[in-house]
Amino acid sequence: MLAFTGSRLDRADNVRADPDALAGMMGWRARLLALEGLMPGMDDSGALAWGSLADADPDTELVFLGLDEGKPCFAAVPPRGDASPRMANPAVWQAMASLRADDLAIYGGARSIVDWHARHRFCAQCGGGTRMAKGGWQRDCTQCGTSHFPRTDPVTIMLVEHDGRLMLGRGKGWGEGRFSALAGFVEPGESIEEAVAREVLEESGVAVRDVTYVASQPWPFPSQLMIGCHAHADDDAIRVDETELAEVRWFSRDEVTQALAGDGPFVRPPDQAIATHLLKWWSKT
Amino acid sequence: MLAFTGSRLDRADNVRADPDALAGMMGWRARLLALEGLMPGMDDSGALAWGSLADADPDTELVFLGLDEGKPCFAAVPPRGDASPRMANPAVWQAMASLRADDLAIYGGARSIVDWHARHRFCAQCGGGTRMAKGGWQRDCTQCGTSHFPRTDPVTIMLVEHDGRLMLGRGKGWGEGRFSALAGFVEPGESIEEAVAREVLEESGVAVRDVTYVASQPWPFPSQLMIGCHAHADDDAIRVDETELAEVRWFSRDEVTQALAGDGPFVRPPDQAIATHLLKWWSKT
Numbered sequence: 333m334l335a336f337t338g339s340r341l342d343r344a345d346n347v348r349a350d351p352d353a354l355a356g357m358m359g360w361r362a363r364l365l366a367l368e369g370l371m372p373g374m375d376d377s378g379a380l381a382w383g384s385l386a387d388a389d390p391d392t393e394l395v396f397l398g399l400d401e402g403k404p405c406f407a408a409v410p411p412r413g414d415a416s417p418r419m420a421n422p423a424v425w426q427a428m429a430s431l432r433a434d435d436l437a438i439y440g441g442a443r444s445i446v447d448w449h450a451r452h453r454f455c456a457q458c459g460g461g462t463r464m465a466k467g468g469w470q471r472d473c474t475q476c477g478t479s480h481f482p483r484t485d486p487v488t489i490m491l492v493e494h495d496g497r498l499m500l501g502r503g504k505g506w507g508e509g510r511f512s513a514l515a516g517f518v519e520p521g522e523s524i525e526e527a528v529a530r531e532v533l534e535e536s537g538v539a540v541r542d543v544t545y546v547a548s549q550p551w552p553f554p555s556q557l558m559i560g561c562h563a564h565a566d567d568d569a570i571r572v573d574e575t576e577l578a579e580v581r582w583f584s585r586d587e588v589t590q591a592l593a594g595d596g597p598f599v600r601p602p603d604q605a606i607a608t609h610l611l612k613w614w615s616k617t
Numbered sequence: 618m619l620a621f622t623g624s625r626l627d628r629a630d631n632v633r634a635d636p637d638a639l640a641g642m643m644g645w646r647a648r649l650l651a652l653e654g655l656m657p658g659m660d661d662s663g664a665l666a667w668g669s670l671a672d673a674d675p676d677t678e679l680v681f682l683g684l685d686e687g688k689p690c691f692a693a694v695p696p697r698g699d700a701s702p703r704m705a706n707p708a709v710w711q712a713m714a715s716l717r718a719d720d721l722a723i724y725g726g727a728r729s730i731v732d733w734h735a736r737h738r739f740c741a742q743c744g745g746g747t748r749m750a751k752g753g754w755q756r757d758c759t760q761c762g763t764s765h766f767p768r769t770d771p772v773t774i775m776l777v778e779h780d781g782r783l784m785l786g787r788g789k790g791w792g793e794g795r796f797s798a799l800a801g802f803v804e805p806g807e808s809i810e811e812a813v814a815r816e817v818l819e820e821s822g823v824a825v826r827d828v829t830y831v832a833s834q835p836w837p838f839p840s841q842l843m844i845g846c847h848a849h850a851d852d853d854a855i856r857v858d859e860t861e862l863a864e865v866r867w868f869s870r871d872e873v874t875q876a877l878a879g880d881g882p883f884v885r886p887p888d889q890a891i892a893t894h895l896l897k898w899w900s901k902t
Binding site: 334336337339343345346349413437438440441442444445448451452453454455456457458459460461462469480481482483484485486517518519520521522523524525526530534545547548549550552555557559573575 | 726743768803830
């Protein structure tokens with residue numbers, strides 16, 4: 333199972349739009365996710381730590397995450413958003429490696445939504461203040477009334493294959509030897525398949541065909557939807573986009589298999605990344 | 618080919634971050650997309666109408682759309698955003714039916730991005746004013762410096778199959794007899810497959826398994842990424858979510874095929890919608 337999937341919460345969306353039902357959820361059975369900023373609290377067994385709603389500052393906005401075996405679960409919006417939203421810091425990676433899979437999924441979803449609230453206290457349309465609505469699945473402008481919804485940014489990440497070899501790239505600033513799949517945000521006005529082809533052409537100069545979907549994963553830094561794909565290239569001549577990447581290279585199936593085993597010509601992405609899932613999938617095709 | 622895909626523009630993203638290159642694009646060869654609000658201008662042949670940059674108000678922000686056979690293409694940000702962003706009005710549907718496929722894709726992408734600018738003149742983080750950056754692919758806050766990026770909202774839309782029949786729904790307020798695939802926004806913290814399962818369960822009470830990806834399409838009202846999927850249901854007992862849907866029913870393959878031919882027990886979605894593409898795909902499986 334991919335990291336950040338497999339949450340056991342029932343999102344109970346019917347509660348969100350029903351103020352009475354929502355108020356009913358905020359009783360003594362309700363649990364509050366323990367968060368220090370955007371870092372999760374956890375116990376020794378790798379389970380998320382939870383408190384009661386009384387633990388929250390009375391002025392804090394609370395997001396209704398859903399029901400865990402009937403128990404209402406909430407998370408509090410932190411004072412400010414993540415300053416470097418696209419980066420996972422080392423303490424978060426530590427937590428990611430320690431948390432149980434279903435708890436990691438709950439944490440990821442909660443992190444994305446409370447961070448979105450923290451970064452959207454004002455209306456993009458008029459600059460007025462916004463306030464939480466629908467149990468935390470909406471914000472409304474107090475000035476012009478515009479409703480705003482949590483953001484999820486689709487990102488394509490792709491394995492490009494030519495003649496049995498795979499194209500991988502090393503980002504600028506990455507450690508020596510670290511390689512992963514190319515990736516990039518889907519832009520307005522393009523399909524997933526078109527975004528894959530554009531990104532690969534931009535970053536490597538290689539044209540691709542026959543793009544297929546493989547798997548997807550939510551990625552809460554801050555709230556990407558990673559869309560894993562595979563594509564074929566007819567030509568292997570690479571022209572690296574040096575503004576984004578330090579290196580782009582082709583690797584054989586043996587090299588990829590060795591790297592996955594921790595003993596290859598490159599350092600593979602972390603376990604939690606969909607890139608690793610894609611590499612394992614490809615190594616078996 | 619799906620509507621809104623197949624744009625012939627080279628997005629030339631390397632130009633965006635290079636102020637000199639961008640300035641060089643804004644010469645006499647540059648073309649400005651003719652827009653009346655968010656409605657496209659077009660000629661009798663179904664081609665988009667273009668003017669020169671001199672047609673734009675001097676204070677208007679211009680988005681660099683890309684290159685059309687080497688010619689730089691721009692679109693101007695309208696004074697305000699679309700008041701009903703999720704709805705396509707009849708005049709737009711008329712234009713969608715008349716425009717050439719590759720021009721419809723250019724229009725869709727341009728519409729999404731200029732509308733995003735019109736609706737994001739303020740910083741969600743601090744309420745300060747924002748200004749366009751990177752040729753229209755970013756906005757920066759003039760007060761706190763936060764960068765904002767165009768939004769693309771992933772939406773799952775799915776055919777649910779049980780025992781050779783397909784589940785389709787009729788939205789509240791839709792005309793009598795109109796049915797289409799169930800659909801809903803992907804939320805933070807879930808994969809595409811999880812979003813499909815949650816949406817179907819919420820809207821119809823039916824549990825699904827074996828979700829597979831079929832196709833995707835950009836949908837510029839205002840900027841969805843439609844992700845078309847297929848799933849199997851083990852049970853056909855429906856419990857309609859009456860806050861969202863008027864009706865949910867199962868249709869046989871013959872009924873779907875008849876409806877696609879314009880002579881069935883329901884009125885199918887429009888040609889431009891991915892739902893129609895999915896129905897055609899399924900009728901042939």
